[in-house]
Amino acid sequence: MPRLGKMERELLKSASGKQATVLYPFTKDGLNIPEGLRGRWVYKHPDACTGCKICEKVCPSEAIEMIECRAEDVQTKTGYRPVCHFDRCLLCGQCVESCPRNVLELSETFEMAYLSREDMIIY
Amino acid sequence: MTESDEPRIVIPPRVTIPIGPQHPALKEPGMFKLTVEGERIIDAEVNIGYNHRSIEKIAEGRTFLQVLYLAERICGICSATHNGTLAQAVEAAAEVEIPERAKFIRTLTWELERIHSHILWLGVAFHEVGFDTAFMYSWRDREVVMDLLETLSGNRVNYAMNTIGGVRRDVTDSLKETLLKGLDKLEERMKYYRDVAIYEKTFWNRVDGVGVLPNKIAKSHGAVGPTGRGSNVPTDVRFNDPTQAYVHLRDSGEFEMVLSDREDVAGRAIVRVVETIEAVRMCRWLLHNLPDGPIRERVRPRIQPNEVLARYEAPRGEVIHYLVTNGSDKPERWKVRAPTHANWVSMAYTLRGGYLADAPIILAAIDPCFSCTDRVVLVDAEDETIQLKPLDVLRAESNKWYESRT
Numbered sequence: 001m002p003r004l005g006k007m008e009r010e011l012l013k014s015a016s017g018k019q020a021t022v023l024y025p026f027t028k029d030g031l032n033i034p035e036g037l038r039g040r041w042v043y044k045h046p047d048a049c050t051g052c053k054i055c056e057k058v059c060p061s062e063a064i065e066m067i068e069c070r071a072e073d074v075q076t077k078t079g080y081r082p083v084c085h086f087d088r089c090l091l092c093g094q095c096v097e098s099c100p101r102n103v104l105e106l107s108e109t110f111e112m113a114y115l116s117r118e119d120m121i122i123y
Numbered sequence: 124m125t126e127s128d129e130p131r132i133v134i135p136p137r138v139t140i141p142i143g144p145q146h147p148a149l150k151e152p153g154m155f156k157l158t159v160e161g162e163r164i165i166d167a168e169v170n171i172g173y174n175h176r177s178i179e180k181i182a183e184g185r186t187f188l189q190v191l192y193l194a195e196r197i198c199g200i201c202s203a204t205h206n207g208t209l210a211q212a213v214e215a216a217a218e219v220e221i222p223e224r225a226k227f228i229r230t231l232t233w234e235l236e237r238i239h240s241h242i243l244w245l246g247v248a249f250h251e252v253g254f255d256t257a258f259m260y261s262w263r264d265r266e267v268v269m270d271l272l273e274t275l276s277g278n279r280v281n282y283a284m285n286t287i288g289g290v291r292r293d294v295t296d297s298l299k300e301t302l303l304k305g306l307d308k309l310e311e312r313m314k315y316y317r318d319v320a321i322y323e324k325t326f327w328n329r330v331d332g333v334g335v336l337p338n339k340i341a342k343s344h345g346a347v348g349p350t351g352r353g354s355n356v357p358t359d360v361r362f363n364d365p366t367q368a369y370v371h372l373r374d375s376g377e378f379e380m381v382l383s384d385r386e387d388v389a390g391r392a393i394v395r396v397v398e399t400i401e402a403v404r405m406c407r408w409l410l411h412n413l414p415d416g417p418i419r420e421r422v423r424p425r426i427q428p429n430e431v432l433a434r435y436e437a438p439r440g441e442v443i444h445y446l447v448t449n450g451s452d453k454p455e456r457w458k459v460r461a462p463t464h465a466n467w468v469s470m471a472y473t474l475r476g477g478y479l480a481d482a483p484i485i486l487a488a489i490d491p492c493f494s495c496t497d498r499v500v501l502v503d504a505e506d507e508t509i510q511l512k513p514l515d516v517l518r519a520e521s522n523k524w525y526e527s528r529t
Binding site: 005006007010011014020032034035036037038058059060061090091092093094097106 | 185186188189190191192193256257260263266270273274277278281283286291292315318319322323324325
């Protein structure tokens with residue numbers, strides 16, 4: 001009689017077990033998105049922003065650009081505000097860490113595919 | 124005497140098979156020229172340098188803080204390795220001591236990374252020998268450690284845990300519980316995979332006695348990491364020249380360097396599997412003995428002129444970062460020697476004398492990054508026809524060849 005392989009019991013156990021993969025686009029159950037995930041860049045507290053340009057200076061991939069505040073924006077002290085060219089962003093979170101007034105945040109949004117580069121500029 | 128009476132010497136055709144640069148079994152483009160006689164590899168030549176990304180030069184135009192994130196992208200699997208070793212180099216150049224808690228968390232990330240890298244290797248090794256069941260099961264369980272790393276750092280691959288002067292995220296009590304729970308599961312699973320690797324014939328018969336690297340050659344060819352330790356060369360920076368929390372780990376006396384005197388691919392596999400279990404134990408020790416205190420020290424952005432060499436035992440072997448600072452906030456020169464680079468030479472040796480069908484697993488045994496879209500060119504010596512073969516075709520043929528032998 002041929003000997004059973006080492007994994008035989010494991011295979012039988014798994015046959016009746018739960019599926020390991022998640023049917024992702026159809027369901028998000030079981031994705032286990034952890035707290036503190038570094039996801040999509042957000043200009044969260046524009047009121048606190050002074051337009052100091054530190055985030056632009058520390059960004060390793062030159063993803064953050066300081067533009068002059070538009071009419072619909074909250075006017076900052078220096079008249080500048082950050083925008084993120086998300087196609088260049090590394091999601092390192094250095095801007096969030098360096099910001100002296102906690103203006104920026106990397107949210108827990110992880111779906112970050114867009115159809116064009118223009119869509120990826122986050123205001 | 125006529126010519127026909129002389130014994131005829133038949134020389135089997137020599138075929139040179141170029142594998143790579145775009146490419147064989149590796150994600151990093153390398154070029155292997157295998158000269159074969161029949162099925163035997165009689166010579167192997169390794170050429171590298173096809174993937175020049177100019178990372179070291181780019182780094183000279185960036186601040187130290189920005190270079191950290193660049194260093195992380197040298198390798199996707201060893202991201203914490205390069206990130207942490209560079210941080211270590213800059214801290215040494217700035218002559219600052221980082222807080223104890225930061226050292227422990229940095230080491231914890233490194234060890235978790237080692238667990239995930241070794242399980243990844245084990246899965247790839249199972250896959251290369253045609254044992255896909257174990258490949259899928261081991262990668263399913265690798266998700267446990269990937270989730271732990273994601274919870275700890277906020278990203279699955281590029282952890283960005285280290286900063287100059289410490290670490291960026293703290294380990295809270297609830298996170299500690301999650302990590303300990305995950306580590307228990309990992310230890311149980313890894314003990315099972317250790318038994319699978321040793322007692323399952325499907326795997327063992329393909330790696331036993333394959334790709335022999337004698338101890339003497341491993342030493343003279345400068346093999347590092349599990350490749351060296353699988354040939355009984357005691358080379359492990361964590362024990363020979365410990366930094367960070369490895370000093371405490373070594374002094375605790377609970378951990379030992381994992382060595383094997385088998386000298387073949389099986390030896391390297393055993394070293395990696397046992398080391399994973401050791402790494403799980405190390406993580407648990409680090410979490411239980413985590414000191415209180417701050418997690419980062421403020422370091423001024425301008426670093427005084429200095430020349431430093433930082434070493435760390437990456438999952439694949441010793442990694443070296445050489446850094447020259449010039450008093451500005453940018454490096455003057457930064458040089459990285461990754462472990463795979465040190466192992467190329469000894470790999471060329473291990474290929475010689477083996478079967479062509481064993482080439483994928485021997486190439487895999489030093490743990491270079493594997494690609495899924497690689498090609499192998501087979502040149503027929505007689506009519507000089509060239510066939511392009513994807514790796515999976517080559518692998519299927521290898522497995523078929525082994526089946527027909529028995």
